[in-house]
Amino acid sequence: MKFNRTIPGFCFLILVFGFITCDFDEEQDDDAEPIYSVLTLVLNHSAVNLRFGKSETLIPELKGPGSENINLGSVSWATSNSAVVQVNQDGIITARDRYYAIPAVITASANGLTGTCIVNVVDPGVNANVGASLNIYDDFYSEKYPGYSLVWGDEFEYSGKPDISKWDYERGYVRNNELQYYREENANVSGGRLVIHGEPVSPQLRDGSRYFNYASASIHTKNKYHIHFGIIEIRARIPITSGCWPAAWTLGARYQNQVLGSLEWPAVGEVDIMEMYRSNNVPNMHANWCWRAPSGTWNPTWNAAAFPLSSIALWHGENMDQWAQKFHVWRYVWTEDWIEIWLDNVKLNDQDAMQSNPSGVTPARPFQEPHFFIMNLAMGSNGGTLPGNTDSVWPLLYEVDYVRVYQKN
Numbered sequence: 001m002k003f004n005r006t007i008p009g010f011c012f013l014i015l016v017f018g019f020i021t022c023d024f025d026e027e028q029d030d031d032a033e034p035i036y037s038v039l040t041l042v043l044n045h046s047a048v049n050l051r052f053g054k055s056e057t058l059i060p061e062l063k064g065p066g067s068e069n070i071n072l073g074s075v076s077w078a079t080s081n082s083a084v085v086q087v088n089q090d091g092i093i094t095a096r097d098r099y100y101a102i103p104a105v106i107t108a109s110a111n112g113l114t115g116t117c118i119v120n121v122v123d124p125g126v127n128a129n130v131g132a133s134l135n136i137y138d139d140f141y142s143e144k145y146p147g148y149s150l151v152w153g154d155e156f157e158y159s160g161k162p163d164i165s166k167w168d169y170e171r172g173y174v175r176n177n178e179l180q181y182y183r184e185e186n187a188n189v190s191g192g193r194l195v196i197h198g199e200p201v202s203p204q205l206r207d208g209s210r211y212f213n214y215a216s217a218s219i220h221t222k223n224k225y226h227i228h229f230g231i232i233e234i235r236a237r238i239p240i241t242s243g244c245w246p247a248a249w250t251l252g253a254r255y256q257n258q259v260l261g262s263l264e265w266p267a268v269g270e271v272d273i274m275e276m277y278r279s280n281n282v283p284n285m286h287a288n289w290c291w292r293a294p295s296g297t298w299n300p301t302w303n304a305a306a307f308p309l310s311s312i313a314l315w316h317g318e319n320m321d322q323w324a325q326k327f328h329v330w331r332y333v334w335t336e337d338w339i340e341i342w343l344d345n346v347k348l349n350d351q352d353a354m355q356s357n358p359s360g361v362t363p364a365r366p367f368q369e370p371h372f373f374i375m376n377l378a379m380g381s382n383g384g385t386l387p388g389n390t391d392s393v394w395p396l397l398y399e400v401d402y403v404r405v406y407q408k409n
Contacts, residue, residue: 006277017379025210028380038064039056039065039066039113040064041110041111041113042061042062042063043058044061045352046117046118047118048093048119049119050095050120054094055092056091056093058091058092058106059109059115060091060108060115063288069402072111073288074110075109078107079280080104084103084345085106085119085121093106093117093119096121096197103119103120104118106118107246108188112330120178130162134228145406148408148409149406150406151230151407152166152225153404154194154403156189157192158189159189159190161184161188162187166225167255168222169217169219170182170218170366171183173208173212177380177381178226178245179382180215180379181207182217182218183216183217184216185256186199187217192238193399194219195399196216196219196246196398196399197396198214198215198396199214199217199394200214200394201213201217211388214379214380215300216376216379217377218375218376220373220374221373222255222257225372226253227250227372228369229335229336229407229408230334230407231407232271232405233329233404233406234330234375234400235400235402236327236401237398237399237401238324238328239324239377240276240283240320240321241384241386242278242281243380243385244271244276244277244383244396245275245377245378245379245380246276246376246378247275247378248273248375249270249272249275249374250332250371251268252269252316252371253372254268255268255372264297265300266292266293266301267361267362268366269363269366269371270290271332271371272287272349273287273324273332274286274287274343277382277383277384278382279306283320285306286304287344287348287349288305288349289303289339289351290302290303291357291366292358292366293358304349312343316344327399327401332404336353336368338351339351354368354398375398377396377398
């Protein structure tokens, strides 16, 4: 996220009368057959909750006056979102991935008529008595990422402070002339979520010669857990208010680390899986990498991608406020050769994992080294101008449903 620099720069409204849950937890069928006054193409399911990797067959049928005398003929099938649910020409639907904001709508067409089914892809725990431990999800994620296993994570299914076996805190003033004072009090777990909240404070908080009118939190896995290749998933809901700068990112594990041999930024490498801040008062989503530039100890070279948040919201058929009310999934896919950052199944940026620092700089290849993971809510600096202290937007909430790490078997 984290050091000053300049970045280069249908929704469907569907009314359904009941859900049929596949793979199957419960069924709700109407007792009475609907009466069709006109010829209608209907499917055996009008709505389905389908588990990832599972399939179900949709069966089309003509209903209404004279339907028994009409041959259905050839049926064509289409999906509104193939990244979420695929359908073949036999009407078999398969759940490909979760897409929290939008379900997929499957459409069957025949004889000039259409029938639809709305499909939501759900976690294995939906409508089932499934616990929260990591092992519960092993089968699910071995299907989601073939050849990978879930090796580390936090589902935040507890209350109180973040698990100290997994997380540590940044404290006080840290970087970038930001306006917040980092403290433990502003990171808490409740309701199955980590909540980092930013807020005005009075009296001011002090760190050396600096005084702060705002408090927030930053938690990290340094010397607790270091990832070295694999997949990181973060499901979160982020604030987009002017002045806020939420981020989920990594730094090389040797960054200011006396245990492993201390190195400095940017030589250790930085990966911005998610950060949102404003440029010219326009909210932008960023997906970046940086490493040491050819000249200057503190000069980075950036591979940076920025997307107006308004454009990202349109992927979901929404405006920015609607987008910000929902949880979204960021995915970081890191192999020995290549790295990618995804948001809700859309790739934002990619990077050669063999990228090297200038000759003689340690480490030689920062993205071949272990990294630690950070989540924080910064304020001011790149985030822009904060609202007044009495504004109703306070506190600013950065909510995390889970963090999960998978690695090759």
